[in-house]
Amino acid sequence: MKLIYVIGCTGATMSSAATEALQQADIVAAPERLMALAENIPATAEKIVLGRELVATIEKLLPESEHKQLVILASGDPLYHGIGATLLRYIAASRIKFFPAPTAFQQLFAALGQPWSDAALFSVHGGTALPYRNILRAPLAAVYGDAARPAQKLAAELIVRHPASAVRHAAAGCDLGLEHQRIISGTLAEIAADPDASASLSVLALLPDAAVIPPELPLGLNDDCYNHFKNMITHPEVRAIVVSKLRPHPGVMWDMGAGSGSVGLEAAGLCPGLQVYFVEKDQQRFEHINENIAVEGLPDMTALQLTAEEAASSLPRPDIVFIGGGGAGLVEPCFNALLPGGRLVITGVTLKTIAAMTAVLPEYRKELLMVNISRSVNMSCGGDMLQAENPIAIAVFVKPEELRK
Numbered sequence: 001m002k003l004i005y006v007i008g009c010t011g012a013t014m015s016s017a018a019t020e021a022l023q024q025a026d027i028v029a030a031p032e033r034l035m036a037l038a039e040n041i042p043a044t045a046e047k048i049v050l051g052r053e054l055v056a057t058i059e060k061l062l063p064e065s066e067h068k069q070l071v072i073l074a075s076g077d078p079l080y081h082g083i084g085a086t087l088l089r090y091i092a093a094s095r096i097k098f099f100p101a102p103t104a105f106q107q108l109f110a111a112l113g114q115p116w117s118d119a120a121l122f123s124v125h126g127g128t129a130l131p132y133r134n135i136l137r138a139p140l141a142a143v144y145g146d147a148a149r150p151a152q153k154l155a156a157e158l159i160v161r162h163p164a165s166a167v168r169h170a171a172a173g174c175d176l177g178l179e180h181q182r183i184i185s186g187t188l189a190e191i192a193a194d195p196d197a198s199a200s201l202s203v204l205a206l207l208p209d210a211a212v213i214p215p216e217l218p219l220g221l222n223d224d225c226y227n228h229f230k231n232m233i234t235h236p237e238v239r240a241i242v243v244s245k246l247r248p249h250p251g252v253m254w255d256m257g258a259g260s261g262s263v264g265l266e267a268a269g270l271c272p273g274l275q276v277y278f279v280e281k282d283q284q285r286f287e288h289i290n291e292n293i294a295v296e297g298l299p300d301m302t303a304l305q306l307t308a309e310e311a312a313s314s315l316p317r318p319d320i321v322f323i324g325g326g327g328a329g330l331v332e333p334c335f336n337a338l339l340p341g342g343r344l345v346i347t348g349v350t351l352k353t354i355a356a357m358t359a360v361l362p363e364y365r366k367e368l369l370m371v372n373i374s375r376s377v378n379m380s381c382g383g384d385m386l387q388a389e390n391p392i393a394i395a396v397f398v399k400p401e402e403l404r405k
Contacts, residue, residue, distance in 0.1 A: 004091065005071045006078045008101035011177035012037040018099035022071050029061060030073035038073060045071075054083070058090060075201075076103040081123045081144055104203045105142035108173035111183045114207065116140065124149050130297040132161040133215045133269055136168070139208045147200035150174075151184075154204045155192035161297070162215045166192075169207040174199035218269030218296070219243060221262070227288040228260035234324065234347065237373055238392050242322060243267050245345045245367065245396050248274055251319030254337075255279065256308050256330055261289040263322045268298050275300040277318075279311040312337055325349050325392075328356030335361055335397055344397040349390050357395045367396035 005025075007018040014022070019040050022028070028041050029048040041047065050057055050072075061070055077100040078084035087096060102110075109116040120138035124130055125146050135141050136158060145151050151172035159166045166189040174182045174197060184197050191197045191204070220240035223233055234242060243266050246253075250273030255264035258278035268274045278293075280286045280303065289303040304311055308330050321334045323346040335344050348354045358368060370393050374386040 001066050001095070002069055003097045004065050004087070004095055005069070005097050005099065006084060006087065007071060007073050007099040008076050008078050008082075009034055009037065009073055009177075010076065010101045010107065011179070012039055013177070014040075014101060015099060018101075021097070021099060022073075024069050025071035026068035027061065027064065027070045028073065029057065029070065031075075034073045034075065050083075054086065058087065062090065076101050076106075081125055102177075104144065104173060104176045104201070105205070107176040108142065108171065108183070108203050108205055111173065111176075112171055112185070112205070112207075114140070114205070116142075124154065129293075129299050129301070130154070130157055130161075131269075131272075131299065132158055132297050133218055134272065135206060136162055136165050137214045137217075138206065141206040143204045143206075145200075145202045145204060150198045150200055151202040151204040152192060152194060152197035155188045155197070159188055159192055161295075164213050165215075168212040169209045171205045171207060172197040172202055173205070174202045176201070176203065218266045221266065223262075226260045226262045226265075227291045228262070229282075229285050229288060232285075233260045234263055235373075235389075238347065238371055238394075239263055239266060241371060242345055242347060242394060243270065245343070245394065246320045246322060247343055248320065250274055251339075252316050253277070254311070254315060254318045254321045254334065255324075256311070256321065256334060257324040257327045258289055258303070259285050259324055261292050261303070263324075265292060265296050265298065265301070267320075267322075268301065269296060276302070277311065277315050278303040279306055279308055279315075281305060281307050309333070318342060320344070322346070326353055328353050328360060331357070331360045331395075331397065335364065335399060338399045340399055340401045342399045344399075346395050346397075348393045348395075354393045357393060361397055364397045364399065365395055366398045367394070369394050 005021045022040050025045045027046045029050050032049050074083045080103050120141045123144040143154055145154050167187050170188045170191055172184040172191050182196055220236040242263055248267040248271035253274055253276045255278045258280045261278045264276040264278055268276050278289045286305045293301045312333050317337055317339050319339055319342050321344040323330050325347050348357050370391050372391050374388045376384045377387045379385050
């Protein structure tokens with residue numbers, strides 16, 4: 001059975017080893033742009049253009065690749081937001097030999113003379129959300145655009161999300177590796193206004209700029225950062241404590257009775273790689289969650305308009321669970337669903353809920369605390385006073401590693 005060669009190209013340029021592999025091809029599959037650029041395709045090779053029906057085309061080619069030499073051309077490094085990940089869903093890694101080329105961000109940083117060892121890398125390919133806080137909080141970042149959201153639009157979107165970023169130093173690399181490549185340097189606002197930054201093949205770089213204040217850390221954000229229903233939201237100080245007790249890490253989180261979704265969103269904003277499922281049966285609150293997800297621009301966020309019981313039977317098992325006030329009856333079923341070592345945090349305000357929180361699964365409850373917050377308010381007679389808010393109870397449950405229900 002033959003290996004499949006996947007060759008990364010920088011424009012028409014490829015390594016000598018990749019060129020030698022290409023010359024062995026019986027079948028060459030590539031996007032139309034790369035097919036036109038490649039100069040060393042054997043005259044006898046069958047040419048297959050990879051377009052919108054990429055997966056269907058690959059599936060059709062796989063049987064032939066067992067006895068014919070299949071070569072696939074891709075831009076840059078095929079394993080970085082490229083065709084490599086798609087192929088590996090269908091073919092064992094042992095059957096593929098990759099020939100990587102420099103990625104677009106490497107080419108852009110090279111053109112700028114910018115060391116990129118500490119760069120944070122993002123992509124919006126395929127409609128992926130734009131995590132603006134993570135991008136703008138990074139001292140150095142690169143964002144891969146696509147035809148729908150080239151560098152010009154990405155710059156404009158970042159400014160809308162965080163207007164103070166308009167003056168941040170940035171650069172756009174357009175059609176990198178091609179004869180007509182362009183490097184555009186300036187502020188984000190200048191790139192957002194430059195039509196030359198609208199090429200479909202583009203990368204936006206956010207450069208170090210200590211003078212620009214980045215977005216706030218997504219922990220205990222003000223309530224007005226979120227759409228919510230009649231002030232029914234886990235308030236900033238409590239939210240910060242809850243997130244700290246959840247100990248977010250890459251994996252799956254359930255936000256049950258999510259309301260505005262603020263707890264799940266802040267956990268995910270602090271922990272890239274956390275996949276959050278927001279479960280909310282109320283229509284208006286469900287809409288608020290989707291609006292808040294869109295504003296924060298985080299990937300791997302899913303809102304479900306279901307009852308908690310429906311969700312618990314259909315979702316992937318969680319590593320962490322948050323249950324909002326009034327959901328004490330969910331502790332046991334959600335705890336049973338937790339993966340070993342998982343954590344569950346619940347808040348309560350009413351005496352009934354607090355009593356239920358103290359009674360359920362006491363052997364696995366690691367913490368029970370009461371948070372009392374008072375805020376300064378103006379008095380009608382002049383001066384200020386501290387006015388107490390409702391105390392909030394927080395319980396933390398941990399599933400032992402050896403408990404495998």
